Amino acid sequence: MIGRLNHVAIAVRDIGAASALYRDTLGAEVSAPEPLPEHGVTVVFITLPNTKIELLEPLGADSPIARFLDRNPDGGIHHICYEVADILAAREKLLESGARVLGSGEPKIGAHGKPVLFLHPKDFNGTLVELEQA
Numbered sequence: 001m002i003g004r005l006n007h008v009a010i011a012v013r014d015i016g017a018a019s020a021l022y023r024d025t026l027g028a029e030v031s032a033p034e035p036l037p038e039h040g041v042t043v044v045f046i047t048l049p050n051t052k053i054e055l056l057e058p059l060g061a062d063s064p065i066a067r068f069l070d071r072n073p074d075g076g077i078h079h080i081c082y083e084v085a086d087i088l089a090a091r092e093k094l095l096e097s098g099a100r101v102l103g104s105g106e107p108k109i110g111a112h113g114k115p116v117l118f119l120h121p122k123d124f125n126g127t128l129v130e131l132e133q134a
């Protein structure tokens with residue numbers, strides 16, 4: 001079902017400082033910050049030769065990453081995103097297997113303009129999984 005690793009997301013308190021670290025210290029290609037109110041985050045993408053790193057800073061009072069940062073004050077790896085060819089077919093198969101699809105269960109449009117879904121970390125070895133339709 002899953003294909004390429006689309007991105008690894010890191011939750012941060014200060015996306016400006018984290019961007020500067022990747023750009024100036026690690027010499028990476030870093031995008032401008034983009035606020036995504038429907039996801040409760042501001043996002044920056046770092047393009048690597050084989051995948052991307054997604055930096056996430058909380059946006060708004062109900063950000064889904066606020067509690068994560070309370071528990072991990074220095075930030076940390078928040079989720080991994082795998083590509084799937086057909087997100088609705090993937091969802092049906094996962095639900096049949098007993099996995100929990102987060103939120104309403106309906107895909108939202110993600111940072112790349114494509115449908116995304118999230119799977120509960122307790123069902124995937126303690127790792128929050130995002131699926132993005134390729």
Ligand SMILES: CC[C@@H](C(=O)O)C(=O)SCCNC(=O)CCNC(=O)[C@H](O)C(C)(C)COP(=O)(O)OP(=O)(O)OC[C@H]1O[C@@H](n2cnc3c(N)ncnc32)[C@H](O)[C@@H]1OP(=O)(O)O
Pocket residue numbers: 009036039041043054056064065067068077078079081102103109110111112116118120121122126127128130
């Ligand atoms: C930029 C757009 C998009 C893209 O296109 O790439 C994005 O990536 S948006 C990214 C932000 N959006 C989301 O994360 C949406 C899905 N997330 C959620 O619905 C929630 O964050 C969550 C996963 C349900 C957790 O919510 P929270 O309020 O923190 O729940 P709990 O505190 O009750 O935690 C329950 C349990 O799960 C553990 N947990 C929580 N988050 C993670 C995590 N990121 N990785 C691993 N484990 C996690 C938490 O520790 C709790 O464990 P216990 O204490 O043992 O019960």
Ligand SMILES: [Co+2]
Pocket residue numbers: 007009054079081130
């Ligand atoms: Co993501």
